[in-house]
Amino acid sequence: xxxxxxxxxxxxxxxxxxxxxxxxxxxxxxxxxxxxxxxxxxxxxxxxxxxxxxxxxxxxxxxxxxxxxxxxxxxxxxxxxxxxxxxxxxxxxxxxxxxxxxxxxxxxxxxxxxxxxxxxxxxxxxxxxxxxxxxxxxxxxxxxxxxxxxxxxxxxxxxxxxxxxxxxxxxxxxxxxxxxxxxxxxxxxxxxxxxxxxxxxxxxxxxxxxxxxxxxxxxxxxxxxxxxxxxxxxxxxxxxxxxxxxxxxxxxxxxxxxxxxxxxxxxxxxxxxxxxxxxxxxxxxxxxxxxxxxx
Numbered sequence: 001x002x003x004x005x006x007x008x009x010x011x012x013x014x015x016x017x018x019x020x021x022x023x024x025x026x027x028x029x030x031x032x033x034x035x036x037x038x039x040x041x042x043x044x045x046x047x048x049x050x051x052x053x054x055x056x057x058x059x060x061x062x063x064x065x066x067x068x069x070x071x072x073x074x075x076x077x078x079x080x081x082x083x084x085x086x087x088x089x090x091x092x093x094x095x096x097x098x099x100x101x102x103x104x105x106x107x108x109x110x111x112x113x114x115x116x117x118x119x120x121x122x123x124x125x126x127x128x129x130x131x132x133x134x135x136x137x138x139x140x141x142x143x144x145x146x147x148x149x150x151x152x153x154x155x156x157x158x159x160x161x162x163x164x165x166x167x168x169x170x171x172x173x174x175x176x177x178x179x180x181x182x183x184x185x186x187x188x189x190x191x192x193x194x195x196x197x198x199x200x201x202x203x204x205x206x207x208x209x210x211x212x213x214x215x216x217x218x219x220x221x222x223x224x225x226x227x228x229x230x231x232x233x234x235x236x237x238x239x240x241x242x243x244x245x246x247x248x249x250x251x252x253x254x255x256x257x258x259x260x261x262x263x264x265x266x267x268x269x270x271x272x273x274x275x276x277x278x279x280x281x282x283x284x285x286x287x288x289x290x291x292x293x294x295x
């Protein structure tokens with residue numbers, strides 16, 4: 001585990017587990033407060049691999065969330081994407097979250113990781129992941145370069161897990177969402193955001209389960225924890241977020257991404273829904289910031 005910290009923030013990173021965060025804490029009060037759900041200790045054997053879904057956050061690349069079974073067609077060629085997580089029928093979250101990343105640079109307030117992925121039947125790419133602390137802000141920069149021989153649809157995102165801390169309030173305007181049937185997260189239709197899920201004004205997160213991609217987001221959101229008198233501003237150069245609130249859970253996921261779930265199979269195709277058709281050696285970059293606010 002590697003560490004970044006300044007007077008206000010502390011970050012713990014596990015390069016070998018998807019380059020993900022094990023914790024992101026506020027240190028500006030009397031005691032540290034978790035801004036993302038921290039990795040908890042487990043009684044599992046040391047030989048068992050760590051499930052990235054226990055982390056505080058991990059990167060999503062070269063695509064986000066789920067893709068319908070089998071794969072997808074690009075330029076007349078079928079790209080095979082087998083399931084990549086036990087118990088999950090769909091390929092999920094790309095491959096970066098399941099790989100060991102290499103440390104390229106590490107200082108007290110900055111870390112840069114790299115990853116090289118090669119799959120003759122699917123995606124080949126070189127990736128860079130940078131974490132940096134500046135005052136009250138965590139900056140995350142993610143990029144992927146297509147190192148394969150064919151143009152491929154790429155998408156990037158982050159998958160943070162946030163604690164509710166009793167009650168969490170979300171402000172994240174978006175006019176539309178991709179509705180699913182409540183059993184599978186694969187979207188069925190794009191609709192106007194229902195009033196109960198309209199976060200164009202700050203509102204309490206629902207207690208019931210929710211797992212949808214919201215579209216038309218301007219890239220700025222805010223989470224507030226009234227009990228802590230603390231907030232977190234999230235900024236991303238992305239137009240979609242996935243909101244996951246497990247029923248009865250003490251955490252939720254607000255995932256800034258550049259394309260909705262199953263974008264490769266939505267009407268119009270991947271490029272019409274936020275993915276980037278990357279030619280060989282072309283690079284896609286995204287930046288995300290998490291800034292602590294007093295409320």
